[in-house]
Amino acid sequence: MADGRGPAGSSGESLLFLTDEQLRQAIEAMFFAYRGFTADPDRILVDMAYGRAHHRAIHFINRAPGTTVNNLLNILGVTKQSLNRVLRTLIADGLVESRVGRNDKRERHLFLTDAGRALEQTLSDAQRARMRTAFRDAGPDAVAGFRTVLEAMMDPEMGASYTRLKESGS
Template sequence: MSDGAYRGENLLFLTDEQLRQGIEAMFFAYRGFTADPDRILGDMAYGRAHHRAIHFINRAPGTTVNNLLHILGVTKQSLNRVLRTLIADGLVESTVGKSDKRERHLHLTEEGKQLEQTLSDAQRARMRAAFRDAGPDAVAGFRTVLEAMMDPEMRRAYTRLKESGQ
């Protein structure tokens, strides 16, 4: 692909080959983005589902199981399996809702916060280096592209989370 196409020229007329290259770049970038946390979690017999749960519980302490189900887009059975492990291992606490006893609110324990910090530090280092190399215009464009790829419902959830300032 020419440098001009990367700078924004002809973006409305991308060829199938250019789109394929973008798709492949996204696959390989995702592998890199998840590689460090995967190694850390693998030593603990955890996977990406555990990482995502820990991340979003940290982002919204006290979130409900139903809210986490909505954000992660997984089955209740799958999430419950992940949460049972995280709770049993002392990384997450589940409390009954004050106004609705059927709700379970989730919080990271101190140990859970430490694990989340370790996982996020690895990803932040990779993102920081990539963003620094790419420059501010590329970073803004990257975010625009990611947001444009989100389904409307997920974009709303992302915007709410972003605006919460946590």
Template structure:
């Protein structure tokens, strides 16, 4: 192996990472997350919605007809917290709840036209940021980035992520 073949970031070996290198990665993640959420936050600012509303809209869009219990598992929030978010989204005409056909106790969640339009606006902003970053970093970095993110997931989260990934869309 030649000089600097360990990684593109100055030849740092990926086998032995110092606390300083890990700190830099942690800080980069914090700042990247701020950027990633800044665009949707600006859109939601005047609507009295927050990131919990955004996440609910995203995953209802991603899995139309998902149940409240499935959404609870994906979001990892309390039932009380999710009910508060869903109540607002339903009252404002963004989400509709349909009673389950097999189990009438289940509530299946769907975006309304208005909800789909807001979700699209929020996602478009994040996709634009992600697309620009991916293009700047290149395909190998994108693949490596995804591998790092997947490796950081707890096993149950990774299972949920993989189920969503396999369901397409």
């Protein structure tokens, strides 16, 4: 197809010269894909009166147990006031534990409790199932291309945070 969705648009070279209409379609696809990607966790969180900010905090605390509040602020790109509101709720509900730093008593290190890990597992299982199906349907070349595009869209600072998380394993 000449619109970049079929064989004519898959040669690679033609993808370097996308029209504004093709870019608009990609932007809209990303918006709708994100809605789908977040829909499953949103349904789980609504009963708990939590939102996406809670989900993101739980996700990144799980990825880096012991992360500091400041590090989480940098990763999430939210205000300190906003993050404190989310963390207060998660701590009060027994999902996150905040520990004073050993070397710097001003630091607060964050850990998921058993209940927090269970919730994170439930949320991630839903998203992994959606991603697994989409990746399986798209095939390995599309998956590699998708990752390349996502990484190329990241601002340098976020790309560095992403690389650190990737290299940390787990």
